[in-house]
Amino acid sequence: MVKQQIEKLLILQDRDQVVRRLSGQLDSIPQEIQTYESEIEAEKQALEDTKAMLQRLEVQRNDLEMQVGSAQEQINKYKNQQLQVKKNEEFQALTHEIELAEQKISDWEEEVIALMLEIDAESEEFSKRESVFDSSKSKTQNKISQLEARRNEVEGSLKEAEANMNESKAPMEARFLTVYDRLASRIKLPVIVAVENQKCEGCHLRVSNDSLEQARKGEELTTCDNCGRVVYLAS
Numbered sequence: 001m002v003k004q005q006i007e008k009l010l011i012l013q014d015r016d017q018v019v020r021r022l023s024g025q026l027d028s029i030p031q032e033i034q035t036y037e038s039e040i041e042a043e044k045q046a047l048e049d050t051k052a053m054l055q056r057l058e059v060q061r062n063d064l065e066m067q068v069g070s071a072q073e074q075i076n077k078y079k080n081q082q083l084q085v086k087k088n089e090e091f092q093a094l095t096h097e098i099e100l101a102e103q104k105i106s107d108w109e110e111e112v113i114a115l116m117l118e119i120d121a122e123s124e125e126f127s128k129r130e131s132v133f134d135s136s137k138s139k140t141q142n143k144i145s146q147l148e149a150r151r152n153e154v155e156g157s158l159k160e161a162e163a164n165m166n167e168s169k170a171p172m173e174a175r176f177l178t179v180y181d182r183l184a185s186r187i188k189l190p191v192i193v194a195v196e197n198q199k200c201e202g203c204h205l206r207v208s209n210d211s212l213e214q215a216r217k218g219e220e221l222t223t224c225d226n227c228g229r230v231v232y233l234a235s
């Protein structure tokens with residue numbers, strides 16, 4: 001009597017394990033898809049950031065070149081003024097202004113050279129990343145498509161497994177089903193386990209002589225003294 005119910009419980013437990021395994025797989029898929037989508041997004045963002053930085057560097061360079069240009073014009077004006085001044089002091093003062101402007105031009109030109117080197121290095125890096133972006137994006141999108149296909153597949157299998165599990169509940173006495181549901185909701189499966197060498201196969205601890213005797217008689221459901229799982233004698 002109990003033996004038959006144990007057999008039914010074991011079938012139910014097997015099917016329950018299949019359901020749980022498939023549910024677990026299904027639960028992890030959205031996270032995996034999200035991870036791949038974030039990878040694409042991060043790479044896209046990195047490209048955009050590099051592009052924006054290149055633009056800023058170009059703006060700086062243009063500004064400096066304009067400053068050099070206007071300083072140059074200023075120098076030309078000073079030189080023209082020098083042709084017109086009469087006093088030596090005024091001439092000297094203009095020479096001083098010209099020297100100051102030339103010094104500024106020289107500093108700015110050095111900055112321009114440093115910027116150009118930086119722009120070259122960043123452009124090279126940008127081109128490298130841009131050239132692999134499309135292919136790596138499509139590879140990642142492939143992985144996402146595979147996961148989506150996998151999700152559909154697992155959803156189908158899960159429906160089937162749930163139907164199988166419910167089917168195995170149908171012929172079972174309500175009180176046994178209640179015991180199973182209660183155990184399975186709070187203890188990690190399996191909750192219907194054999195006793196081997198007087199040890200519970202669930203918690204691997206020794207069951208008491210009384211419990212062992214009760215299991216041997218097989219008149220009622222026996223539970224492990226330690227973990228509360230239903231135990232039965234395998235042989």
Ligand SMILES: [Zn+2]
Nearest residue numbers: 200203224227
């Ligand atoms: Zn146990």
